[in-house]
Amino acid sequence: MHEETSRPDGSQSAICAGTPMVRRTAAAGYWARSADPLNRGACLGDAETEARMRLAYASFLSPETAEAVAWMGDLADQRVVVLGCGLGVGAVHLAQRGAHVMAIDVSAVRCAAAEAWASRQSVSGSIAFQCMSAEALDLDEASADRVFARDVLMYTDPARVAAECARILRPEGQAVFVESLAGAGWMRAMRRMTNPREWSSFTHYLSYAHLGCLGNGLRLERQEGWHVLGVAAFALLFKWGWLGGYRALLRCVGPIDRHVLRTRPTMQCAAWRGVALYSVDAAEEKRV
Numbered sequence: 001m002h003e004e005t006s007r008p009d010g011s012q013s014a015i016c017a018g019t020p021m022v023r024r025t026a027a028a029g030y031w032a033r034s035a036d037p038l039n040r041g042a043c044l045g046d047a048e049t050e051a052r053m054r055l056a057y058a059s060f061l062s063p064e065t066a067e068a069v070a071w072m073g074d075l076a077d078q079r080v081v082v083l084g085c086g087l088g089v090g091a092v093h094l095a096q097r098g099a100h101v102m103a104i105d106v107s108a109v110r111c112a113a114a115e116a117w118a119s120r121q122s123v124s125g126s127i128a129f130q131c132m133s134a135e136a137l138d139l140d141e142a143s144a145d146r147v148f149a150r151d152v153l154m155y156t157d158p159a160r161v162a163a164e165c166a167r168i169l170r171p172e173g174q175a176v177f178v179e180s181l182a183g184a185g186w187m188r189a190m191r192r193m194t195n196p197r198e199w200s201s202f203t204h205y206l207s208y209a210h211l212g213c214l215g216n217g218l219r220l221e222r223q224e225g226w227h228v229l230g231v232a233a234f235a236l237l238f239k240w241g242w243l244g245g246y247r248a249l250l251r252c253v254g255p256i257d258r259h260v261l262r263t264r265p266t267m268q269c270a271a272w273r274g275v276a277l278y279s280v281d282a283a284e285e286k287r288v
Contacts, residue, residue, distance in 0.1 A: 024106060024133055027155050027202040031086070031107035034196075053087065053117060055241055060089045062234075063254060064226035065150060068176045068275045071222060075099040075125070078145040081168060083134040083161070084152035088114030088127070094148060095123035102139070104132045135160040139168045147175035154180055154205055159216050166217025166280055175218060175278045181225070182207045184270040190231055194238045211274045219281035225261050225271025229253040234272075 061069070072080075076098030082091045085103035087110055095101045095118075105111050108131040115129045132138050134149070134156050147165045165175040182205040195203075212223045227234070233249035236242045261267055268274075 023202050024135070028106045028108075030196075030198050030202070031105070032109040052241065053089070055237075055243055056087070056089050057092070059237055059243055059246065060093055062273075063250065064224070064273045064275050065090075065178050067224065067226075068148070068150075068178045068277075069093070069097075071176055071275070071277045072146050072148065072174065075146070077125075079143065080146040080148060081137075081139065081144045083147065083149040083165075084155070085114055085129065086110055088118045088129070090148065090150055091127050091129075092118050092121050092123060095125040095127045096121075097125070099125045099146070101125060101127045102144070103127060103129045104134065104137065105129070106133050107131070135164065137164045137168055141167050142170045142173075144168045145170060145173050147173070149175070150178040151180055153177060153211070153214075154203055158206065158210070158214055162214040162216040162218050162278075165278070169280050171280055171282065173280055174221070177211065177214075177274075177276045177278070179206055179211055179274050179276075181205055181211065181271055181274045183231075183272045184228070187231060187272055190235060194235055206274075208268045208271060208274050211276050214276075214278065215281075217281055218278035220276060221279050222275075222277040224275050225268040225273070226257070226275065227254075227272040228257050228260065228267065228270055230257050231272040 075094060078099050080094050080099040080101050082094065082101055082103040085091045085105045088103060091101045091103035091114065103111075103114065105114070111129045111131045115127075118127050118129075130138070134152055147169060149161070153161060162175075169175060208223075208225055212220050214220075230250055230253050233246045233253070236249060237246040261271060
């Protein structure tokens with residue numbers, strides 16, 4: 001059972017019955033059962049899984065994700081922690097830029113699958129995988145140069161994740177988050193069409209404002225909203241796996257979205273995706 005509530009900043013939260021551990025167990029159980037690289041919960045054979053892995057890899061650097069990676073700067077020989085690595089696509093992309101990646105995920109099944117797939121890829125850095133929660137990282141303090149997280153806060157307690165990022169980052173370290181946001185009201189209809197029903201028990205979408213005020217030892221450096229009309233392109237990718245249509249539609253409407261979101265700041269609250277870059281704020285008291 002769950003109920004939908006609204007935070008003061010407008011984000012939606014799925015509040016599940018039970019403790020945070022129960023919610024984490026529900027999330028881990030779902031991801032362990034889902035072998036779909038596009039995270040839509042499809043039941044796939046080996047050949048189809050491999051095809052969708054190639055599709056997930058080819059589409060990973062969506063415009064907002066590519067921007068987030070660019071914000072991270074030169075990654076050669078940098079120690080990068082990837083939160084919620086899933087099947088390892090993002091971890092491989094970063095290792096191919098020379099990073100030494102520690103990729104973590106709450107699902108042991110996915111970590112094992114990611115490690116097997118990553119071992120067949122060519123990287124200039126290195127990758128290791130461990131099963132752990134982003135809310136309780138079994139990593140040393142000040143042990144990472146960068147943290148990368150895509151669609152992690154929506155499945156976790158953002159305050160706990162932020163505090164853990166601040167703890168493991170070096171004083172000059174940075175964390176970048178790419179998140180699906182609550183966005184405009186009509187986007188909920190799009191999500192009902194593309195998202196697995198089981199997600200509702202452990203998923204909450206942050207607002208653009210919430211993404212920009214994580215705190216807990218982190219200080220916001222940059223933030224951008226992405227995609228209003230462009231959300232339709234992601235439906236082509238996630239629902240039908242049509243990479244060509246996804247790229248073509250983004251080329252058409254992407255510049256319009258960027259112009260609107262940059263010239264009309266009030267439209268940021270309607271963005272489907274958000275990117276936020278944080279540095280360590282040693283002066284801020286952690287609330288968790």
